[in-house]
Amino acid sequence: MVLRAYVLTVDSVDGARRSSIARELSSAALPWQFVEGYARGEPAIRELYSPMKNLLLSKRPLADVEVAVYAGHRKIWQKIAEGDCELGLVIEDDARIVDIQAFVRALADLQGANEKWDVVKFFDFKPKRVVSRLRIGATQLVGHKFIASGAVAYLLSRDAARKLLSRKRVYRAVDEDFSHPWEFGLRIWSASPNPIDEASNLLGGSLLAEDRDTLFRKKNLLRSLYGELLQARKQLYAAAYHRSLAE
Numbered sequence: 001m002v003l004r005a006y007v008l009t010v011d012s013v014d015g016a017r018r019s020s021i022a023r024e025l026s027s028a029a030l031p032w033q034f035v036e037g038y039a040r041g042e043p044a045i046r047e048l049y050s051p052m053k054n055l056l057l058s059k060r061p062l063a064d065v066e067v068a069v070y071a072g073h074r075k076i077w078q079k080i081a082e083g084d085c086e087l088g089l090v091i092e093d094d095a096r097i098v099d100i101q102a103f104v105r106a107l108a109d110l111q112g113a114n115e116k117w118d119v120v121k122f123f124d125f126k127p128k129r130v131v132s133r134l135r136i137g138a139t140q141l142v143g144h145k146f147i148a149s150g151a152v153a154y155l156l157s158r159d160a161a162r163k164l165l166s167r168k169r170v171y172r173a174v175d176e177d178f179s180h181p182w183e184f185g186l187r188i189w190s191a192s193p194n195p196i197d198e199a200s201n202l203l204g205g206s207l208l209a210e211d212r213d214t215l216f217r218k219k220n221l222l223r224s225l226y227g228e229l230l231q232a233r234k235q236l237y238a239a240a241y242h243r244s245l246a247e
Contacts, residue, residue: 040068
């Protein structure tokens, strides 16, 4: 077997999110399974998060629920890294497939050319300007100036899962780490147009928004200024990264 999908959820067994994603994936005709995520405050979450590295290397503090989400993604990466499938599709339970034909076609195209990519995102939140392109079969992949937020759905290789797991303690949100692909030696692309959307507004709302908003209201001026320096550093690395993609 080449590909298996893993659905990250903290929903109850008969919850709306589980039911929704099960309906979505029934049309994709691929093997998949639910993976139970973590709740905020669990001991595994406290052990995973590094407040010191967050202070030094991230432009903002993380909410407990963001660390919990990251831990859930890592749980799936571990399954992919140790499994018998070459590729794994990671999908959150609030994903909605908006173009099933493009999605299924992309999965087929990408399985035959995984030497050209490490991670392919199927959803981007407010993407920046496109600076690089790669066509694989009928699927168009693009690289943005900065890799966009959103880890709702993405395909990754077993080797990519192992590279992501090499970071033992985390200090950014999972999608913010994706926007630093040079730190992991990864080639991260996005399918264009995105065949998947995020539908949390139809399923009771975002599980992250309230905690993120609370932290935003507590924003520290010095931390914000330091964040600008980190952003400038990121721009330099991003420019070099895109040059390497083009080679």
